[in-house]
Amino acid sequence: xxxxxxxxxxxxxxxxxxxxxxxxxxAVAEIPGVRCAIHYKYMCSEPGQALIREKIRxxxxxxxxxASCSPHMHLKTFRAAAAAAGLNPYLVEMANIxxxxxxxxxxxxxxxxxxxxxxxxxxxxxxxRNRALEPIRVPLTKRxxxxxxxxxxxxxxxxxxxxxxxxxxxxxxxxxxGKMAGLSETFPTLDCSQCILTxxxxxxxxxxNIRLYTYSEVESVEGFVGNFNITIRQKARYVDIExxxxxxxxxxxxxxxxxxSEFDYGLTKRKAIYVPFPQAVPARPIIDLNSCAxxxxxxCGTCLKVCQANAINFDDQDMLVTEQVGAIVxxxxxxxxxxxxEQENAKYAGYGEYGYGQxxxxxxxxxxxxxxxxxxxxxxxxxxxxxxxxxKKVVFIACVGSRDNAKGIPYCSKICCMYTAxxxxxxxxxxHDGQAHVFYMDIRAGGKGYEEFVRRAIEKDGARYHRGRxxxxxxxxxxxxxxxxxxLAGAPVTIEADLVVLAAxxxxxxxxxxxxxKIKLGYDEFGFxxxxxxxxxxxxxxxxxxxxxxxxxAPKDIPEAVAQASAAAGKVQVLFSKGELTREPxxxxxxxxxxxxxxxxxxxxxxxAIDKAEIRDRQGNLRKMTARVNPSLCMGCGxxxxxCPSKSVDLEGFSEExxxxxxxxxx
Amino acid sequence: MTGQLRERxxxxxxxxxxxxxxxxxxxxxxxxxHPIFVRRPDDVDKLIWNEQCMANLTTYLTxxxxxxxxxPAIVVKGCDARALVVLEQECQIDRSAMHVIxxxxxxxxxxxxxxxxxxxxxxxxxxxEVIGEAPAQTGPxxxxxxxxEEFLQKSxxxxxxxxxxxxxxxxxxxxxxxxxxxxxxxxxxxxxNRPACLDTSATVKAxxxxxxxxxFHQAGRCTGCGECTRVCPVGINMRLxxxxxxRAADEHFxxxxxxxxxxxPIIGAYGLEDKESFIR
Numbered sequence: 037x038x039x040x041x042x043x044x045x046x047x048x049x050x051x052x053x054x055x056x057x058x059x060x061x062x063a064v065a066e067i068p069g070v071r072c073a074i075h076y077k078y079m080c081s082e083p084g085q086a087l088i089r090e091k092i093r094x095x096x097x098x099x100x101x102x103a104s105c106s107p108h109m110h111l112k113t114f115r116a117a118a119a120a121a122g123l124n125p126y127l128v129e130m131a132n133i134x135x136x137x138x139x140x141x142x143x144x145x146x147x148x149x150x151x152x153x154x155x156x157x158x159x160x161x162x163x164x165r166n167r168a169l170e171p172i173r174v175p176l177t178k179r180x181x182x183x184x185x186x187x188x189x190x191x192x193x194x195x196x197x198x199x200x201x202x203x204x205x206x207x208x209x210x211x212x213x214g215k216m217a218g219l220s221e222t223f224p225t226l227d228c229s230q231c232i233l234t235x236x237x238x239x240x241x242x243x244x245n246i247r248l249y250t251y252s253e254v255e256s257v258e259g260f261v262g263n264f265n266i267t268i269r270q271k272a273r274y275v276d277i278e279x280x281x282x283x284x285x286x287x288x289x290x291x292x293x294x295x296x297s298e299f300d301y302g303l304t305k306r307k308a309i310y311v312p313f314p315q316a317v318p319a320r321p322i323i324d325l326n327s328c329a330x331x332x333x334x335x336c337g338t339c340l341k342v343c344q345a346n347a348i349n350f351d352d353q354d355m356l357v358t359e360q361v362g363a364i365v366x367x368x369x370x371x372x373x374x375x376x377x378e379q380e381n382a383k384y385a386g387y388g389e390y391g392y393g394q395x396x397x398x399x400x401x402x403x404x405x406x407x408x409x410x411x412x413x414x415x416x417x418x419x420x421x422x423x424x425x426x427x428k429k430v431v432f433i434a435c436v437g438s439r440d441n442a443k444g445i446p447y448c449s450k451i452c453c454m455y456t457a458x459x460x461x462x463x464x465x466x467x468h469d470g471q472a473h474v475f476y477m478d479i480r481a482g483g484k485g486y487e488e489f490v491r492r493a494i495e496k497d498g499a500r501y502h503r504g505r506x507x508x509x510x511x512x513x514x515x516x517x518x519x520x521x522x523x524l525a526g527a528p529v530t531i532e533a534d535l536v537v538l539a540a541x542x543x544x545x546x547x548x549x550x551x552x553x554k555i556k557l558g559y560d561e562f563g564f565x566x567x568x569x570x571x572x573x574x575x576x577x578x579x580x581x582x583x584x585x586x587x588x589x590a591p592k593d594i595p596e597a598v599a600q601a602s603a604a605a606g607k608v609q610v611l612f613s614k615g616e617l618t619r620e621p622x623x624x625x626x627x628x629x630x631x632x633x634x635x636x637x638x639x640x641x642x643x644x645a646i647d648k649a650e651i652r653d654r655q656g657n658l659r660k661m662t663a664r665v666n667p668s669l670c671m672g673c674g675x676x677x678x679x680c681p682s683k684s685v686d687l688e689g690f691s692e693e694x695x696x697x698x699x700x701x702x703x
Numbered sequence: 704m705t706g707q708l709r710e711r712x713x714x715x716x717x718x719x720x721x722x723x724x725x726x727x728x729x730x731x732x733x734x735x736x737h738p739i740f741v742r743r744p745d746d747v748d749k750l751i752w753n754e755q756c757m758a759n760l761t762t763y764l765t766x767x768x769x770x771x772x773x774x775p776a777i778v779v780k781g782c783d784a785r786a787l788v789v790l791e792q793e794c795q796i797d798r799s800a801m802h803v804i805x806x807x808x809x810x811x812x813x814x815x816x817x818x819x820x821x822x823x824x825x826x827x828x829x830x831x832e833v834i835g836e837a838p839a840q841t842g843p844x845x846x847x848x849x850x851x852e853e854f855l856q857k858s859x860x861x862x863x864x865x866x867x868x869x870x871x872x873x874x875x876x877x878x879x880x881x882x883x884x885x886x887x888x889x890x891x892x893x894x895x896n897r898p899a900c901l902d903t904s905a906t907v908k909a910x911x912x913x914x915x916x917x918x919f920h921q922a923g924r925c926t927g928c929g930e931c932t933r934v935c936p937v938g939i940n941m942r943l944x945x946x947x948x949x950r951a952a953d954e955h956f957x958x959x960x961x962x963x964x965x966x967x968p969i970i971g972a973y974g975l976e977d978k979e980s981f982i983r
Contacts, residue, residue, distance in 0.1 A: 630890040634793040639971035648794075661794070679970060681920050682888035683895055696898035 039071040040160055041097040043088055045079035045104035047134055052077075054138035054148055063153045064103070067160050071095050080110050088114065089121035097123065099163040103131040103156045124168035126621065126689065131159035154702060161701030165694045171618035174668045176262040177362035178612045179204065183254055183551065186214020187594055188586025188601040189367035190236050195605035196365075197245035201612055204359045205240065206268055208547075209298075210251045211316035213237055214369055218299055218313075220408035220416075222594055223458040224489035230411060234315045241317040247359075250318060253547075255356060257554045258644070260669055261581030262362045262617040272352040274323035275309070280347035282319045286339035287311060295327040297413075301403045303421060304413040309339045313411065323348075363581045363608045364555060366565060367601060368548050370587035372400055373437035373445065373541035383444040387436060389508045390538060396422040397516055397535050398509060400436075401455060404537045408462050418466050420535045423514075427470065427534030430463055431518045432456045433506050434476040437541030445541045447562065450591040452539035453480045457490040459537060460499035472499040473531055475506050475520050483593075502529050509536060542591040555582055556642070564590050575604040583607050622689030623670035624677060626663045631684040633661035637676035645669035646676060704806065704835045708778070709747045711804060711834065715776050716744040721802050722773025725763050727756045738763065740772065752778070752834075757811050758882075759928040761786040765795050765887040776802040780811070781824030785926035785961025786884040788829070792968050793924075795887055805830025809838035817942065818929045821845040829964070847953075851946040870910040872937045875903065879917065879931035879941055885924045892916070918944035923952040923969040926961040 042064050046052035057075040065073040072095050076084050079102055091097060100123065102114045107130040115125035133152045141148040178201055182193045185207030193203045205212070216222075217237070219229035240246055255267040275286075292308040299312045308328035309321050329336035330350060340348045374380070377388035392398045397420045399407075410416040420427045434456050438449040453476065460472035479501070481487040493499045504521035511517070515532040522529045544563040552559050556579050558566035565584045568576040575583045583604040586597040611617075626637075628651060638646045649664035663685070665676070676685045677692075686692055712724045728739030728749040736756045740763075741747055761783050763769045779787065784805060790796045805827030810819035821844050826837045846852070854862070877893075880886045893901045893913060901916060902909035918941070925945040932942045952958045955978050958969045966972075 632888040634795065636971045639967070681892070682890055683892045683900060693898050
């Protein structure tokens with residue numbers, strides 16, 4: 037092969053500022069095998085691509101090297117351009133002279149120029165050993181798994197189900213609804229959270245295209261885009277929800293009222309057999325083993341007696357079911373930062389000085405949502421937990437955990453400024469002679485109608501905002517003494533409060549890391565899942581066929597979570613719009629003659645894409661064992677190549693011959 | 704013990720329990736023990752056992768020509784038996800399709816082989832039968848990496864000079880590879896030529912590449928039988944290189960090759976608790 041075209045991109049100023057492009061191009065033209073070398077301001081633009089197409093035809097190019105940015109950015113672009121001119125796309129390679137050269141070295145230095153030429157020469161050598169490849173075709177299962185039944189998961193499920201695709205929705209709690217089901221009213225329009233959410237929940241429960249698994253968790257995920265095999269663990273509920281009619285006689289009659297209610301964040305007690313909240317979907321009860329007298333002491337059994345439908349089953353066991361899907365949407369949501377002193381991870385140092393868990397009237401914002409909610413433990417009247425008195429002075433503390441490096445959470449939880457303003461407003465609407473105080477660091481109210489909303493809380497509903505932190509909360513004579521600072525006034529502030537509400541940071545839901553490891557998703561140091569590209573691929577992940585939405589990705593409010601859920605659903609629809617999938621053919625293959633069958637590759641393959649196989653002669657006698665790659669599972673990571681002692685595995689597109697040739701190009 | 708060994712092997716061959724015994728016999732050239740393959744009951748008297756039975760016979764188990772002889776019985780010392788575990792972990796042998804005769808051993812060679820000083824397997828583990836008793840007066844074993852530790856007392860410059868000297872003497876006969884039980888690849892990487900990964904000429908540079916690559920391929924796999932060093936015609940002490948990697952596996956992963964068939968091999972097993980501190 038000796039007809040290679042090298043196309044050098046200026047990337048505007050990004051590359052051109054480091055080189056004399058004419059000189060660089062001349063140097064590259066000298067490389068043996070290079071038929072033509074051309075530079076252009078934006079090679080990825082249409083005129084740039086047209087240049088590539090034109091040269092492929094006019095110079096009868098046999099391979100193309102584009103010297104520009106990272107192949108992550110534009111390899112697909114240039115391969116498509118080459119394909120349009122009739123060249124096999126896998127005969128196109130990129131030399132990254134932007135991230136790996138112009139961005140990181142001194143412009144015009146001799147060494148900088150020499151490195152760029154070397155990178156290009158290396159790539160020219162590589163492409164000499166490239167082979168024309170054809171994409172791998174794999175079938176596509178047009179069903180989707182949605183993990184998490186909060187508002188994001190509900191939105192994604194409904195969008196997909198309404199567009200005609202079957203959806204498997206897995207929720208680990210006994211009901212869908214997530215955190216939003218427990219909220220009072222939502223900013224900035226103050227519409228009632230349940231009023232807008234519960235119809236959507238009912239829709240999910242009744243949708244013919246949605247298969248709902250509540251009180252279930254994803255046990256394992258196998259396979260790959262288009263062909264995932266999901267095992268779901270349906271946890272024992274001790275109530276057969278097929279038989280149960282939802283009459284809830286069991287709930288009415290259960291004598292136990294011991295356990296703190298999960299839905300009310302411990303503000304009330306619930307029964308041993310219970311429906312998490314009246315609007316739950318499915319509206320079917322569940323038995324909590326830890327508070328049920330039948331389980332604890334083999335007494336009672338009232339529910340068993342009163343159930344006309346024989347739906348109570350104390351011998352219920354966890355069940356594993358499998359589902360085949362082609363795409364996965366992860367919407368596992370968030371949890372609150374644990375405010376107490378004790379933390380599961382020492383990195384997240386707690387706020388012992390605020391007395392949360394010690395003083396009953398120091399509560400977190402989700403608990404306050406329940407106090408405000410018409411369906412809450414107080415029927416929507418603001419009464420404090422300790423004595424049920426109506427608090428006349430309430431202190432709200434923002435950024436509890438958030439933006440505090442000392443507490444291990446440098447990020448902003450984004451929603452607290454808004455809901456704190458909402459809290460002051462709703463409080464004022466319910467307790468007209470009450471006074472709300474807010475301690476804040478900054479007010480972050482970017483969003484449609486958001487800043488106006490906060491101003492309304494301050495100006496119309498009289499919330500008093502103090503810019504500063506609270507150092508300590510103590511209890512004296514039934515009052516909470518909040519000692520803080522107002523840095524704008526330059527003076528310490530002490531408030532005798534009846535109730536303190538802490539706006540704790542948002543953290544990803546528990547168990548999300550285990551799920552991420554099962555699905556092979558990336559996550560950041562805080563456990564938030566990683567998107568594929570922060571701007572251009574915000575709901576895609578680096579695992580093909582897996583999408584993320586909602587607060588599992590980063591702190592988000594409801595409108596954003598819903599928008600992102602619809603975006604994820606849209607991406608799944610794009611995937612499903614095809615008849616079959618094509619995969620990149622850059623996968624590993626085994627030289628079965630030289631394979632020693634030690635199966636180190638089988639043990640190390642992160643995608644379980646390598647199997648033990650037998651080679652038999654025509655009489656059917658076993659000649660030898662060998663490792664064999666399943667090309668529809670292989671992601672081309674190359675771990676097998678690295679681990680093979682006899683170098684019997686090779687990776688198409690990054691073959692040993694290519695790498696060797698690249699090294700040869702350098703020496 | 705030789706008599707006991709012969710009787711057992713006669714029985715095994717007569718009963719058809721095995722088709723071949725891989726053991727030690729007397730060489731006609733130098734009178735020293737050499738590997739022999741006994742296929743007839745009448746030939747079992749050729750088998751011997753004494754302190755000069757150095758060879759690790761497990762290396763023959765993976766040879767096609769030996770496999771063609773049928774189900775084997777194999778004579779192993781405690782140190783040799785560790786190779787069986789590695790071969791089984793790496794799917795090279797079917798342990799249930801062979802009979803392993805373990806020989807209790809107080810040490811081999813005169814003078815004693817260096818490996819015997821730190822021996823802690825005088826009685827082979829996991830053999831199908833053991834002949835002989837555990838030696839009575841074996842003193843406390845040396846720490847396992849004593850030879851290496853002593854070598855590491857030298858400065859890096861001295862060590863480099865030492866290996867440069869050793870590499871200069873290597874004639875690339877590959878006896879070290881041929882004798883090694885865990886070097887079973889049908890095509891060694893050094894024989895690969897598209898592309899050729901390793902220079903095959905016997906120059907200092909190419910020999911360095913060979914010995915370093917060979918040692919790295921033994922990481923977490925070498926059981927320390929020392930055969931590579933024993934058979935080297937120019938006397939290169941490859942045990943030092945092997946021990947260096949064995950010690951790394953031991954220190955970082957608490958892993959000693961061939962001691963436990965239940966532990967997954969370190970190359971290929973991944974745990975979240977794996978240390979990363981040594982990655983620099």
